[in-house]
Amino acid sequence: MKEKVVNLIHELRERSSEPICAYIYDLDGIRQHVSNMLSVMPAQAGLFYAIKANPDARIIEALLPLVTGFEVASAGELLKVRGVSETVPVLFGGPGKKDYELELALSHNVSYIHVESLLELRKLILLARERKKDTHVLLRINLRTDTLPQTKIQMGGRPSPFGLDELFIGEAISLLEGADNTHVHFSGFHFHSLSNNLQPDVHADMVHYYLQKAAEWKSKYDLDIKVINAGGGIGVSYDDTPGFDWQRFTSLLVQTEFPSGLEDVQLYFEPGRVIVADHGYYAAEVVDIKPSQGQNFAVIRGGTHHNRLPASWGHNHPFYVVPVESWPYPFPRPEIRQGKVTVVGELCTPKDRLHTDAEVESLRVGDVLIFEKSGAYCWTISHHDFLGHPHPEFYYITGGEYQ
Incomplete structure (x- = not known):
């Protein structure tokens, strides 16, 4: 899966010069994961997906042939499910x-x-x-x-x-x-x-x-x-x-x-979470790196208005770096080598933080961070329109292809 995500990031870089910011949902992975879960369940057990974890219609559609049904907690969630199936x-x-x-x-x-x-x-x-x-x-x-x-x-x-x-x-x-x-x-x-x-x-x-x-x-x-x-x-x-x-x-x-x-x-x-968390990825490009009083900060195109889970739960969200070689400017490219960096977002608040003091071998402005385990309670619980920044793009892996 990592190779597929990296390939998509490079494709996105070729298509546009704008900083990358996207969610990637692996529908194939979700289906396989649920099939594995069902294969070991007792005969009299039923598996419902709690869509509060991620109510994306494409995920509901992917799970429709597999799960017993869906759990909803509002009229809005009910209508999302009924928009996919009137009978499930x-x-x-x-x-x-x-x-x-x-x-x-x-x-x-x-x-x-x-x-x-x-x-x-x-x-x-x-x-x-x-x-x-x-x-x-x-x-x-x-x-x-x-x-x-x-x-x-x-x-x-x-x-x-x-x-x-x-x-x-x-x-x-x-x-x-x-x-x-x-x-x-x-x-x-x-x-x-x-x-x-x-x-x-x-x-x-x-x-x-x-x-x-x-x-x-x-x-x-x-x-x-x-x-x-x-x-x-x-x-x-x-x-x-x-x-x-x-x-x-x-x-x-x-x-x-x-x-x-x-x-x-x-x-x-x-x-909910255990069904989708491991099959979602949040990709955000580093737009600035700045030292401040002995610490390094990497500012990404995105942040907690897209992925609020780490701030909500108070954890450091796991990520890896996708190096991007292109650098279109005539001046030096900010970079950290063999050091610690705190990953923050583009919002005007110190709470816009996704990982504190992460150890990195190399990180440059223009590289893309892939936050793993971002399939549940990441986009859904976030304050999307705070400060009016553009929303991320959404991509889906199904049948081995990107959509």
Whole structure:
């Protein structure tokens, strides 16, 4: 893949004299990666892609024949998926669904709505009854436990705006079984307790805990549970920390004995980052190199308005250098040899920083930096129009060719 990316950079340099700034998505790589993931999953498991990681329509199209469906967290995301397919299964989550979003979920036939509060459930029961539209729900539960793994982002096991507190399950079931509810059908539970977990053994233990809790509630409330959605939260390493071992995780799932009464339940997963992160690249040309009080700064054509992830997560984003030999100016070319450099963007803020004190053998103005692992939460979460700089170009590798 590195060779393909380097070749594209040189092609782009030949086409234009403007500084290079682009995203490159390897659709072939994403498809192969997902095929590998599916090949080791348990028979009763389903894989949904959480499009919040990257809602690019070309990525959704590439995944459409492979995944069980897609997870969305807004009306906008729902419409993106429905713009690609009117029939693919969709899970609709998110803690602040408005009435129009619930109505849209009903009209676009989402498979399951993740209910996150009693108010949301009451609204959905009312809207579904008024529109005479049947729908199925999974109750998203915020567990009261201190046994969840600790990661950078915790969404459950503590006070949280996400999900329904475990104490209110009984009230939610009463609403679903009440006389006022004619069209909203309970199908199971949804859990999403953390983000960016890199420990497969701990993740498998967490899923097993979900199953145990669901079995407990099944018995307590006499429930017919068809689906347990174990969420996403599977991480990607952006440094030397070992990444998540998907094959190890799924092998542990295969060995998991489902609790009594849940033997036939469908077990859903809705990862995002782990599906696309390694198959996206952000390319940005160095437009200036300047020493300042003992440090070197490389300014790129781009920055955190295109790739906010390193600033958001507080990490140094991995990159490599593509040397570009052409230099059109009559004066010397700024260069760093065998030194450290901090990579910053073109914005008027010191927070526009992608890597601090990177060791480089050689870096010159006009060379292009390729930020790897830029397929997830990079372009999507960025403040694209701050200062009005042009957006990057987008390129896709599919069938071995660039588009």
